[in-house]
Structure formats: structure tokens, C-alpha cells
Amino acid sequence: MSHAETRRKERLEEVRKFAEDNNIPVQNIQLLNTALTHTSYANEHKGEVIHDNERLEFLGDAVLDLVVGEYLFLRFPTWPEGNLTRAKASAVCKPACAECAAKFHIGDYMRLGRGEEMSGGRTRVSILGDAFEAVIGAIYLDNNYEVAARFILGHLKKYLDLIDEGNYDHDYKTDLQELVQKHKEADIRYEVVRDEGPDHDKTIWMKITINGKDFGTGMGKNKKEAAQKAAREAISRLQKGAQI
Template identity: 55%
Template sequence: MNTDRKKQLEKFIGVLGLPSFHNLLILDQALTHSSYANENKAKHGYYNERLEFLGDAILDLVVGEYLFLQYPHMPEGELSKARASVVSEAPLAAVCAKFGMGEYILLGKGESASGGRMRASILADAFEAVVGALYIDSSYQEAQKFILHQLKDYLALVASGDYGKDYKTLFQEFVQRDGEQHISYRLCREEGPDHDKTFYMQVVVNGLVLGEGSGKSKKGAEQHAAHEALKQLHAL
């Protein structure tokens, strides 16, 4: 690992308020996308998909444990729904965007040029991989502390009862609280091959674009756009 990358990773640790990593290589792996590894096989043979797999399992456990203890009378079906809402792609990507995770991810040239640093799926996967790296490098307790702190706003939605609603519903209720408004979702563009497309959607209110999001489906991109608009309106 060169000096510049080491400094970048140390800066990232500070931005997130993480404890110092004993092994920076595992954090580097968590922030390496497969597109970069494929382009640099000779000098960079690892990427974050295995850590993402581990981090996904840890996220489910930490958030599930929190909800189980915090809401002792909530039935299993509601617990599952609440957990799914907290650990879904849009919240994870929004948290990453807040502290600029995209600028620390190693991406292939094509992926970077096509806006990969702000792509919800890439950011959410990187968040999971960082959780996995933190668990391996430190402990379950440190990973748990990190997850609960970063997702505290979304865990709070469970207490308010809003977790059962999707972001499109929340957005519609927010903008129409003072009367009927015309809300529409507009496809901006599509990127990638047919089997792995990314869709970009805008949410438009009375002709004004209030948010843009991406996703692997049009519905997912609409959800992300609504979520971004709610953040811009300080409704989350």
C-alpha cells in the first residue's frame, strides 16, 4: 500500500470516528470495488464482496438484537419489517453519502466515470464491507457501536411508527400536508448492460426536481429519489 492510500484511509477512519485499524489492508479491501481489482489484478488482487457478505450478516444481527430488546412486545412479523427497513439499500447509501464514503472507494475507471462514487448499491455494499472489516480487525462490540450510531436516525423511525411506510409514501405525506401537490417520478437515464442495469430517477413536485436517486430497479431508484428529497427538505 502506498503512502497516499495509507493517508487516505487514516483520514477515512477519522471522518467516521472509528478506532484505529490494526491492519489497514482489511479496510483497504473493504473499500475496493471489484471493478478496480479486475483492472489492477497484478498489484491489487482483493476486493470487498466477501467482507460485504460478512457485514450484511452482522448488520442483521445487530439491528435485530437492538429491536428485539428495545421493543419486547413487537411481534416477529413487525420486527422483520422494521429490521428490513433499517438495513435496506437507501438508508445505508444515505449514511455513506453523508460522510463522503464514495471518495475513498477504489473503483475501476469505467465505474468511476459513470457516477459509481454516488451509486446507492456501491455505497451500501461498501458500508456492509466496512462493518465486516471492523468486526474482523476489532470486535463485535466495536462493529455494533458503529452500526447503532450510524443508523440511529433510521432506528428512531421505528419508534415513531414510520418504518412500515416506504419513502415514497413518507414523501407524499410530507409534501401534501398543506394540500394536494402534483408528484411524479421521471427516468433520467439507464446505465449498464441489460442484465445489470442501474436506473436513475428524479422526483418532481409541481415541475420542480426535488431529488434524484439510483437503483437496480426503477422502483428502487424512485425510493432512493424520495429519500434524497426528504433529506433535502429536512424531513428526516
């Protein structure tokens, strides 16, 4: 057996252990392996047939939206659309997905390029959140909707419980201000970096910086929503050890 074949076998055993440790039913181990492969790794191994997790992330994001949307629709039959939308956004945001991923150590099993590895990619909110969605996509394809839904609702229980308690329409900008106020020189700034769509249906991307350093982005239907999501991501990064 060649070195490459040996390494491939070892890698699949690592992924199988990840699945077993986290009670993920697996029929096609390669799907889960792809879900744990960042684009930076695939780019560094272009001579090999390696697929990154971006397509699975796309699918997983859609399944995640449907599962949580269905849960909220059935759980709160009297809520108007606006409440449902805000509640769903609080549960499926990148920091929430990243926190779920971190709890079952998804970063330890990611295949990353050397640059991402050196820059702390295994704990980066965006990479962990994307990987969580990619794993959902793999579970959905490898099993069925019901299995994926159980996985999602189990891991998002903390956030769904907060919604049950009414704690979903939170002011993360104020929370962030309070978190960084101990730093006398903390300068928080929000900047619209992109917008798309007509005025009646616009999507806005907001970037947040603290003392000139990027601390995240948020996307929303207006500046307020985008800023809240950016602030939430910044809080998550600070809680994970990012320095101002």
C-alpha cells in the same frame, strides 16, 4: 522506493485518515483498504494482488442484520415477528446504508475503476451501501462484535429513532408518486425481474423504471414488499440528484 510503493504508502495514509476522521479503531489498515475497494478497481488491476470488498460486504451485511435484529428484539419485547421484520428492513436497506456512508464521505475514499468513476459511482446508492456494509465487516474482523455494534447503532440512529416513533411501515410508492407528479410525463413502472424459491418461501426482485430509465431494484418476500423497497431506492436516487 518505487512509484508503486510510494503510491501504496500514500493510499494507506488516506485510509488511515478516513479511519481517524470517523473514529474507526484500526489494527489492520489493509482490511479497511479492502473494504473501500470496488470490484471494478480490482478488475482493472488484475496484475496486482488487490482484493475487492465483496466478501467483506457479505460479512458486514450479516453483522448489520444481527446487530439491528438484536437491538429491536430487546427494545420492543412485545412486538411480533412481522413488526420486527418490517422495522429491521427499514433500517438496513441499501438507501439507509448509502445515506450513512455519504455522511462520512465514504465515496471520496473508494477505489473505483475508470468506468465507475466516470459514471458517477462515488455517489451511487448501491456502491455506497455496499461499501458501508464492507466497512462494518472490516471493523468486526479487526476488532470485535461490540465495536461493530457501536459503529452500526451510532450511524443508524436516525433510522432507529424513526422506528421508536413508529415510522417504519411507510408507503414509499405513494411518496414516489407525489415526488414525481410535477413531471407531467412521469411514467412509473414496476416489473418483476427475478424470483427464487418455493411458493411458500419465495424471494422476488422488482425493478422500477421512470420514463424508461432504471431507478432501482427491491427484494422482498412478496411483490408488495419488493415494490416498496424499489420505490424507496428510487426516492433516494432522486433526492441525490438523479434526473427523470
